[in-house]
Amino acid sequence: MQIPHKDPRIIAPTTRATGFSAGWNFNIPLTTRVGTGYIFSSKFLSDDAAMEELLAFYGDQAKGCEPRIIPIRTGRVRRAWVKNCVALGLSGGFIEPLEATAIFMTDLGVRWLQHYLPTQDFEPELADAYNRQVARVYDEVRDFIQAHYHLNNRQDSEYWKAARDGMTLSDRLKENLKVWRHTTPEGLDLGSTYLFSSPVYTLLLIAKGFYKDLRLAKAPFLSRTAYERFRTGERKARPGQIAGLISHAEFLKTGGKAAAGPLATPSVAPAFTPGGMKIKLPLQTASRSARRKPKHR
Template sequence: MTAPIRNITIVGGGTAGWLAAALLNSLLREKRPQQDAIEITLIESPDIPTVGVGEATVPNMPRTLADCGISEAQFFRCCNSSFKLGVLFDHWNVDETGAPIRYVNPFDPPPPIDGVPLAAYYLKYGAGDLEFAQLFSPCLDLREEMRGPRPFRAGEYPRGPGFAYHLDAGKFAALLRETCVARGVHHVYDNLQELELSETGDVAALHLEKGGRHAVELVLDCTGFRGLIINQALGSEFLSYSKYLANDRAMAVQVPHLTDDIEPMTRSTALGAGWTWRVPLYNRVGTGYVYSSAHRTDEAARDEFMQWVGPAGEGLEPRVIPMRVGRNRQNWVRNCVAVGLSSGFIEPLESTAIHLVDMSVRQLITYFPDTSYPEPLRARYNRQMERLYDEVRDFICLHYALGNRTDSQYWIDARKELKVSDALAENLALWRHTLPQAGDLDSAVLFSPQVYHAVLLGKRVYDMGFKAENFAAGYALDEDRWWDFVARNRAKLAQFTNRAANHRHLLREIRGELMGRERRAVERGETVSVARAEAELADSSLL
């Protein structure tokens, strides 16, 4: 009888390593009594800095935190987190006059009307000055008033409009590390010097600088872009996505808030050779520029980026990060599973880095092996991860393929020179005549047909080139029913927005900093100076 796995070794820390450890410890060891004997060891080099994996997340993040046993209040306090209600895209497309278009990809799915996709009604009848997302999501209304996704006193992880989080990646890794160590994960600070392979080609042991030989059963490679085990030792081929996605560089800088307001949304603004991100945390704003080195030198990109940042970036120097964009052909080879940047990376346009770590670990738990590492388990895991990476790649490619800017060679090349997969090319041809449907997508783990609706309508492609005559085919559209829906839903969304708390004050309540007279004043809707309140809180702590 083949022996069960009793030891899991994770090589590399950061968000990928520690999130993998937290999920394995919680979902595999603690919640499966038969696996109680499993020991998890994370080996982290004290000399190699980690690349922060993402400061923005997707809507599965509340589930991830809950599965890791982390309270929302603890998460907000430790990681200076804030709420994310969607991604606001600016200047990715232009209208018929050449003016920049702004649209949002919200986290709320558009509901059908009597089985008819909301997008079909919207294309048929429009909605006046309302954007498509405003018909079913409060995110733009909440952003306009700088409110969060819930009222005060809502409790932990309440139901409501779709949301994710912004977070400090370094602090998040530290929180995960603290949580894991407290629950029995072994943490080793040491440098990997050599890998020992068995006669069958498995990783038999790691030779560490201080700790000597560390025997291995199942090993997770979380060594980042280097892929020390999966690529360098085991030879898994890395498949570049460079023919699909041109961006191969990023630069990042952290800037202060210039006002009390904290925007509850990630913002992506297209520049001349790529796009910028703006991720507002509780205490600062993370921002950066993702660009193509074929279209901008680092120096030219820096000048363009810092001009966009403006006064908030005065005196700051952005850090340049080369990106390895693509995925491994196989992310599980022999007894090694790659997780995080060693598994693959797709530019952070839709904040999928942490989600891909999460899904990698959940898939491993689903197909968890014994020490014979059955090939069918490996094959299915690799197939699932291939589909997931390709799903994310194709959704990102959609943003470029449907661009219409002509003011720089980068945007012309993005539309005309970059390849799209056969599946996406077929769908783009199809969607000129009908809306995306579930059967069109090979994988829809994260990006459903309704998310595609939001992007296609947000970019206004059906106003400029795509046909629209067949979108209502097979549906009986009732115009009175449509306008009744618009009126009722807008009233419902306005009512919710009026109840929602100011974003900064909501964060302070969750962090345990909004108390006493200030809390009562804020709940009455009175204007309270955040700077003054925080100063008074600091003074009171000295008494």
């Protein structure tokens, strides 16, 4: 569903995902409009109820808009490359769009094909190697998205409870979640890191409260006093960092040509290794899922 900006002079520079009763809403600010929709499970919500919830969320901003129902079939083909045919992008598979990986995976598939197709003989060994890579990256995306749903802490709807308790997790994710109760994620825990590395998993686990009330043996220590000192310094420095910068709406309109002033210096946060060495880190249309319990394969 396409809706107008509340104020064309103010365009957010980020995509926003918001949890709904039976799924989630995406909000993607574009130059002239906002792309939005509701990814929901028809097992827990009817089409009409989903459209009503979506329109109610946006209120007057969505006045006159009519969402379309687009069924989603999740999964991937068993073999992306068979003889002289290769399934790229959405023709080869589709995973819940929470992480918006489709474009990246299409580009990755093309790059791999360029490597594994040196001749026009379609050697089966090369096709098998290509298919292993494709399967690996799909499994990587599946595990990361499963982690989002399985670790949710919402109690306000049957959908979110089922997503947490009724989802069939991959064997690798189940094993890793047990390991990560005792230590933070490492690259060696993951079979593939084309998109989601161990630091990304660490941030997800922290945000989901996975480590709440746990004290890991190798966890770094940062005192509340040091953290508050850092936050105070950041707040004081922020006005000077953004002075002279244009708005995101103006940036899109001019291609950044009207930007003035030097680039802001990246902020740094204090961090401590277990051994005590001090280092610094830079801070940096409605749809419907298949008619089954929310799980991913």
